[in-house]
Amino acid sequence: MNKLTDFFKVLSDETRLRILILLYHKKLCVCEMCGITGESQPKISKHLAKLRDIGLVKDERQEQFIFYDLNLNEQVYKGILEKIVDNINDYPVLKSDIEKCKHAEKYLESCRR
Amino acid sequence: MNKLTDFFKVLSDETRLRILILLYHKKLCVCEMCGITGESQPKISKHLAKLRDIGLVKDERQEQFIFYDLNLNEQVYKGILEKIVDNINDYPVLKSDIEKCKHAEKYLESCRR
């Protein structure tokens, strides 16, 4: 059951929740996630590291960028994220993130600030 | 969204998760929950207090006992608990709790140890 409670601990942090909901929709690289969420790179990277450690995401380098993708083995986890997405209108921040992620590429250029 | 992340923080503690899944099945008093889970009374009470504070459970006195019941306003929350229950075979502790809660009354007598 630790795996389940650990999963909920992941979701209990807003930044991580935003990341997971983003990745639920699209494979993204770190600087895209920074751009979309407005959070700093170390912050995003650190949370991604946690997600990676417990196997919820996987990373893959594509040229200069490292792209992250969901890696949800358990059906339960997928179902829970799905519940949130189904009620996305209740969560404006998540909804706005998803909108922005449709044009994620534009955050690639502006990666360096 | 804080409400959502707070909900997940609730679920990230094993004791609270056990309590919520129990209450999902049956209205219970504190000492029944202690008996079923094997956890101490202050521990259970403290976690119930948190659940009460954020409005996830409601309490009601019946004679000597104070019974707790789920108070899930949001459909999302109900849906998430449902996902867990649907996969209860993956979580032996929760499954055993539910079994025990079918005979919860017997923990009323033995409340005082």
Next chain:
DNA sequence: CACTTATATACTTATATGAGTATATAAGTA
């Protein structure tokens, strides 16, 4: 009204967690 019982809370302590800043690493490019 004293006593018991069920539950709640206070206090202490140990541990975990997250943020920010600075720095390291590793791959790509000139």
Next chain:
DNA sequence: TACTTATATACTCATATAAGTATATAAGTG
């Protein structure tokens, strides 16, 4: 091979959290 860029990690500090023990409270009972 030096330089840049993208990402990861280390370090520090402030805050949050959970557990255990002791104690308070509030209702019921003799």
